Amino acid sequence: MIVVGGGVAGLTTAVLLAESGRRVRVWAREPAGLTTSAVAGGLWWPYRIEPGLLAGAWALESLAVYEEQARRPQETGVRLVDGVHHGSRLDELGEWAGRVPGLRECAGGVAARLPVIDMPAYLAWLRERLAKAGCEVEVREVTDLAAVPAGVVVNCTGLGARSLVPDPEVHPVRGQLVVVENPGITTWFTCVDHSRTGSTYFIPQPYGLLLGGTAEEDDWSLEPDPATAAAVVARCARIRPEIAGARVLGHRVGLRPARSAVRLERRRLPDGRPVVHNYGHGGAGVTVAWACARQAAGLASAGL
Template sequence: MIVVGGGIAGLTTAVLLAESGRRVRVWARESAERTTSAVAGGLWWPYRIEPEPLVGAWALHSLTVYEELAARPAETGVRLLEGVHQGARLNELGPWAGRVPGLRAVADGLAARLPVIDMPVHLAWLRERLVKAGGTVEEREVTDLNAVPATVVVNCAGLGARALVPDPAVRPVRGQLVVVENPGVTTWFTSVDHSSAASAYFIPQPGGLLLGGTAEEDDWSLEPDPDTAAAIVARCAAARPEIAGARVLAHRVGLRPARDAVRLERRPLPGGRTVVHNYGHGGAGITVAWGCAHEAATLAHPTA
C-alpha cells in the first residue's frame, strides 16, 4: 500500500495503517519539514474547512488523541495551553463545540485549554512512529495515480491533488506568519474575521511566538511580503503591546489546501485497484488529522 503525501494527513493515515499490520510506504514530493504542515501555527480548532457536520466528528476524534499525546510534550510536540478566541460565540458554532472540554464564554469571546502542536517535532515523531511500525518514507514525486504500483493508493497530496487527480476544486489559501522572540506570552490568542483576508493570532511555541496571519485565496506566492509581515506584527501588538518590540526570528508562508468540502472517499482505479482520497482540509488539517486518518484507513480496508 502506498500513501501519497508526507504532510500531517499522509503521515497520520500511514501510521494507522501500519499499526494495523499493513505494509505501508509513504511517497512524498518533499520531506515533512518542507510541507505546509510544518509551517502551520499548530492550534487545534476547526478553521476554513467544510462540511461542518463531518468536520466536528473528525476534529473531536483528533482532540482526544492530542489530549493523550500532550502527556508527553517533549516527545510528541503536543501541549495543552489556555487561550481566547476573541469574538467567537458558542451559538455560532456547530454541535461539536459543546463537546470540547472547558470551552466557555468569556467577556470578549470563548476561552479554552486546547492542544497546541509544535509541528516540526510532531512530524518527526509521526515519521519515527511509522518506521517503528514497519512503514517507510521515500522522497518521490507522483504525477499519475494510475501509475502508482499498489493495489490500494491513499491520496493525501493536499494542494498537490489539484494537478494529481486532477481536481481543480482544490485551491491555495495563502497564510503568512512571523516568528518573534517570545516576550513572555504564555497563552494563545485569535481574532478572526472570516470575511477578511487578514486576522490576528499568536501562538507560543518552543521556537518562538508565532504571529499571524493571512488567508489570501488563490495566491500561490511562497515569498514573505514585508508589508504584510509588518501589518501582522501591528495587529498582534494591538492585543499584546509587548509584541511590538519583539525581535523577529523568521518569516513563514504556507498554502492551505482549500476545497468546498474535504474529499474523503474510496474510488476505483484501472486494473481492479483502489484509491482512497483524503485531501482538501483547508486551514484545519492538523485539527482533523486523526479523525480523517481513521476514516481513510477504514476505507482502505473496509473489512478490517
C-alpha cells in the same frame, strides 16, 4: 499499499495502517519539514473546513487523541495551552463546541485550554512511529496516481491533488506568519474576521511566538511579503504591546488546501485498483487529522 503525501494527513494515515499490521510505504514529494503542515500554526480548532457538521465530529475525535498525546509533550510536541478566541460565541460555533472540555464564554469571546502542536517536532515524531512500525518514507514525486505500483493507493496530497487527480476544485488559501522571540506570552489568542484576508493571532511555541496571519484565496506565492509581515506584527502588538519590540526570528508561508468539502472516499483507478482520497482539509488539516486518517485507513483496508 502506498500512501502518497508526506504532510500530517499522509503520515497520520500511514501510522494507523502500519501499526495495524499493513505493509505500507509513504511517497512524499518533499521531506515532512517542507510541507504545508510544517508551517501550520498548530492550534487545534476547526478553521476554514467544510462540511461543518462532519468537521466538528472529526475535530472532536482528533481532540481526544491530542489530549492523550499532550501527556508526553517532550516526546510528541503536543501541549495543552490556555487562550481566547476573541469575537466568537458558543451559540455560533455549532454542536461540536458543546463537547469541547472547558470551552466557555468570556469577556469578548470564548476561552479554553486546547492542544497546541509544535508541528516540526510532531511531524518528526510521526516519522519515528512509522520507522518503528517498519514503514519507509521515500522522497519521490508522483505525477500519475495510476502509475503508483501498489494494490491500494492512498492519496493524501493536499493541494497537489489539484493537478494529480486532477481536481480543479482544490485551491490555495495562502497563510503568512511571523516568528518572533517570545517576550513572555504563555497563552494563545485569535481574532478572525472571515470577511477579510487578514486576521490576528499569536501562539506560543517552543521555538518562539508565532504571529498570524492571512487567508488569501487563490494566491500561490510562497515568498514572504515584507508589508504583510509588518501588518501582522502591528495587529498582534495592538493586543499585546510587548510584541512590537520582539526580535523577528523568521517568516513562514503555507498554502492551505481548500475545497468546498473534504474529499474522503474510496474510488477506482482506470485499471480497477482502489484509490482512497483524503485531502481538502483547508485550515484544519491538523485539527481533523486522526479522525480522517482512521476513516481513510478503514477504506484502504476494506476487503483486504
